[in-house]
Amino acid sequence: MEIVTLECEVCGERNYSTNKTKKMVQQRLKLSLKKYCPRCKKHTVHKEVK
Numbered sequence: 001m002e003i004v005t006l007e008c009e010v011c012g013e014r015n016y017s018t019n020k021t022k023k024m025v026q027q028r029l030k031l032s033l034k035k036y037c038p039r040c041k042k043h044t045v046h047k048e049v050k
């Protein structure tokens with residue numbers, strides 16, 4: 001398991017962290033999730049950052 005941080009694509013705020021399974025890491029999957037951003041005050045796309 002690897003912990004990754006999810007960053008709002010709009011404002012760059014780092015709002016969430018999540019676990020990636022080893023399989024996901026090996027497949028080099030990039031997470032891209034719609035999550036609520038408190039700074040934007042709406043749901044935005046969050047992408048993983050290291």
Ligand SMILES: [Zn+2]
Nearest residue numbers: 008011037040
């Ligand atoms: Zn935002």
